[in-house]
Amino acid sequence: MSELLEIKNLCIGFPHKSGEFTAVRDVSLTIRKNETVAVVGESGSGKSLTSLSVLGLLPENSAVKSGSVLYNGRDVLSFSKKDWQQYRGREVSMIFQDAMALLNPGMKVGRQIAEGLHYHKLMDRSEQRVAVLELLRLVGFADPEHAYHQYPHQLSGGMKQRVMIALAVSCKPKLIIADEPTTALDVTVQKQVLDLLSSYKEETGTSVLLITHDLGVVAEYADRVNVMYRGQIVESSDVYTLFDSPLHPYTKALMASIPAIGSTPERLKSIHDYMVESGGHNGMQFAPATYGASPADEPPSRLVEVEPGHFVRFFREGAVV
Ligand SMILES: Nc1ncnc2c1ncn2[C@@H]1O[C@H](COP(=O)(O)OP(=O)(O)OP(=O)(O)O)[C@@H](O)[C@H]1O
Secondary structure (H helix, E strand, O other): OOEEEEEEEEEEEEEEOOEEEEEEEEEEEEEEOOOEEEEEOOOOOOHHHHHHHHOOOOOOOOEEEEEEEEEOOEEHHHOOHHHHHHHEOOOEEEEOOOHHHHOOOOOOHHHHHHHHHHHOOOOOHHHHHHHHHHHHHHOOOOOHHHHHOOOHHHOOHHHHHHHHHHHHHOOOOOEEEEEOOOOOOOHHHHHHHHHHHHHHHHHHOOEEEEEEOOHHHHHHHOOEEEEEEOOEEEEEEEHHHHHHOOOOHHHHHHHHOOOOOOOOOOOOOOHHHHHHHOOOEOOEOOOOOOOOOOHHHOOOEEEEEEEOOEEEEEEOOOOOO
16 A cells, blocks of 8 residues: 655754754654554654644744655655645645634634635635535534534534534545644543544545544554654554554553553552563563653664564663663
């Protein structure tokens, strides 16, 4: 199967008082047509920066130090302004965490969705209204005509996120990046919104890059998963393999942090505990229990394919933890 998106050895840095801080380190991942690929990890692990690089929306003070982001074989990092205009929204779109911050508070919901269709010149004005009403129906508004005329502040959190999905899918992109799309919502609404995105994906063949810190969401919605820790992918595989046989201590720690229903309460293990307990694999060792003060102090490591499609990051071969 050919890759729709291929991120290769991406490194993103920021200026820092002691030189430079590399927030994303040697990240590689792929997304194929009609796949949902998750990036999971704790806050600050580099998930958002990785996804923002795909849309050319990295913070101004950051710099891509090396690597490439190939969309259908073209490196987006060398896109011109015109390329970006044609690509954003039309080829790849994004659903952000905070819908309220992104929706224009002074514009009716229907108009906001119509603007995207107008921008990409997909249809004339007369057809846009019908298309927007259809989109609002698709994302679950029982009365699309009523929703069309509402302002964002008149909608609940779940409804606003549905509008964000309508906006994101309006130009029929081939890839949707969903960055913590439901974090601000309660559990029931969270499931409704993710189910909606999932059924849209199945119906249209769209691909989804799902950014989350929630392994429960990964288990339910992703086909493949990349676990990120301190700017690096430490484990990557299909979702069944990851849950059946996680290898990296950080992945195990993430899994152990999901309390099982009916389990006897015990002290939650820290990631440090797992690092200490972790053993080697095929003669290689995971990174030491105590990382250095900064990523620059850390030992060299590399991703190893331990079985087909299952990659784990190891500390250098033969090292003693
Ligand atoms: N504009 C910026 N200037 C300096 N450092 C930044 C900037 N944006 C992000 N960083 C740093 O880069 C690292 C990765 O950030 P990123 O937002 O990608 O993490 P994340 O995994 O998406 O976390 P979260 O889930 O909290 O958004 C963090 O250490 C963060 O502090």
